[in-house]
Amino acid sequence: MGTIKIKNIHKHFGKFHALKGIDLTIHNGEFMTLLGPSGCGKTTFLRILAGLEDPSEGDITIDDKEIVCVSKHLSLPAAERNLNLVFQSYALWPHLTVFENVAFGLKIKKMPKETIKQKVQETLERLQIAHLSDRSPGELSGGQQQRVAIARAIVTEPKILLLDEPLSNLDAKLRIEMRSELKRLHHELKTTIVYVTHDQVEALTLSTRIAVFFEGKLVQVDTPQQLYKYPQDLRVAQFIGNPTVNCVEAKVNDEQMTISSPLSSFSYKTKIGLPTVTLATNPENIEIVHESVPGAIKAEVYSVLPAGSETYIQVKVPQTKTILSIKEMGEALYEIGSTVWIKTNIERLNIFDPGSNGKIDIQLRPVISGQIERTKIDLQLSKTFSIGTFS
Ligand SMILES: Nc1ncnc2c1ncn2[C@@H]1O[C@H](COP(=O)(O)OP(=O)(O)OP(=O)(O)O)[C@@H](O)[C@H]1O
Numbered sequence: 001m002g003t004i005k006i007k008n009i010h011k012h013f014g015k016f017h018a019l020k021g022i023d024l025t026i027h028n029g030e031f032m033t034l035l036g037p038s039g040c041g042k043t044t045f046l047r048i049l050a051g052l053e054d055p056s057e058g059d060i061t062i063d064d065k066e067i068v069c070v071s072k073h074l075s076l077p078a079a080e081r082n083l084n085l086v087f088q089s090y091a092l093w094p095h096l097t098v099f100e101n102v103a104f105g106l107k108i109k110k111m112p113k114e115t116i117k118q119k120v121q122e123t124l125e126r127l128q129i130a131h132l133s134d135r136s137p138g139e140l141s142g143g144q145q146q147r148v149a150i151a152r153a154i155v156t157e158p159k160i161l162l163l164d165e166p167l168s169n170l171d172a173k174l175r176i177e178m179r180s181e182l183k184r185l186h187h188e189l190k191t192t193i194v195y196v197t198h199d200q201v202e203a204l205t206l207s208t209r210i211a212v213f214f215e216g217k218l219v220q221v222d223t224p225q226q227l228y229k230y231p232q233d234l235r236v237a238q239f240i241g242n243p244t245v246n247c248v249e250a251k252v253n254d255e256q257m258t259i260s261s262p263l264s265s266f267s268y269k270t271k272i273g274l275p276t277v278t279l280a281t282n283p284e285n286i287e288i289v290h291e292s293v294p295g296a297i298k299a300e301v302y303s304v305l306p307a308g309s310e311t312y313i314q315v316k317v318p319q320t321k322t323i324l325s326i327k328e329m330g331e332a333l334y335e336i337g338s339t340v341w342i343k344t345n346i347e348r349l350n351i352f353d354p355g356s357n358g359k360i361d362i363q364l365r366p367v368i369s370g371q372i373e374r375t376k377i378d379l380q381l382s383k384t385f386s387i388g389t390f391s
Contacts, residue, residue, distance in 0.1 A: 002028050002082075002160045003025070003062070005025050005064075007059045008023060008059070010057040019044060019216050021217070022217075029190045029192055030209060031195065031207050032194050032210075033195045033197060033211070034046065035198065035210050035213070036212055037198060040213040041215075046194060050078055050085045050162050051075065054075050055070055056070065067081055083159065084158040084160075084161055085164065086150055086164065090149040092149060095136070096136070098135055098148050099120055099124070101137065102148065103116050106155060109156065120151075127181070128147070146167070146169075147178075149166070158191065159191065161194070166182075183205070200241070207224055208223065209221060212233075212239070219233045220236050228282070234280065234354070237280040238280075243283050247279070250351075251275070259277065261279050263281065263286075263297070263344050263349075266364050270363070274353060276354060280350045280351075281345070283327035285344060285348040287342065287343045288328065288332075288340045290341065295343050297342050298317075298339060299342050301339075302336070306332070311330070311331060313327075313334055
């Protein structure tokens, strides 16, 4: 078991309010990633979980056992929390061999020699480093050292594993390799993992859920799929996705219940009460079409970036100078400067209040004019939108 319940955690460093009331439940066996830009408070939060830092306010329980309760002046020492922490810098003991590094925690627990030998051997094999058993850390590559650090953390079978940017010192190829190793390990061990990163691809690929931090606050906790498709905050939308999400300002006409933007124009059912909103959509939700079909907008190809299995295309919407990113699978051949037509899937459009960054949940109605010059246009029929004609 390894369920962590965190209630109303605050952390002040002098006058600086680093964590501002964090509430989060991490379920047993979850791979929970703490994601956010540099300085948002992820590491501080992890250090509080680990017992390396005390919060200024709040409670933490692990499997209903209180480990932190500031009002009762309670904070269990790190060693009594049944968790292990792996740092970004592997922090291996340089004078000990790989075997001795991994065996250390078991020796402290005074396990019999034979049991230690067997457990260490099993763990080294699991991480595919058994052949390096007699080497010292100085004789290992960065990736091998990282595996030793992880082996050392899991050999004692902690309920909870805390990982602080464990892959950030590895090169791009090794990072990808280690990502799948970590995912496989989590699947096999079923340990609760709390993982800190500022790399959104790492978060999306590894996690069962992601907790996104901004400026000391938890902004959204969701599965990677939900977070990517339905960000609840504009900052989350802008942080997740590669290439980054397309954001455009759109004018709201509450009298006519219409929103017009360089991306798409449509009507809605309930008043918004704001003069402008921000529309956000991921690059794969915009399609390049080669003629002026209903709902399409004229644009000019600005750049074409082939990336092997996919192609990133940027287009400029002439009247507005807006540049949009589009992702197409496979090889896409477009001439820079040529005219294309683009069509946005409005079902995959998220709408935000640019003031608060919060998501606006409004019921959208059909595209009323796909073109910047408003011409009479037939509306598309989709399962959620009704048919009609606007002029
Ligand atoms: N001991 C400290 N004293 C004062 N301020 C601190 C201390 N530790 C952290 N901070 C501040 O608290 C904020 C959060 O820091 P933290 O290390 O948790 O951020 P982070 O999200 O992990 O960033 P990064 O990804 O760069 O590691 C930062 O503004 C940092 O400067």
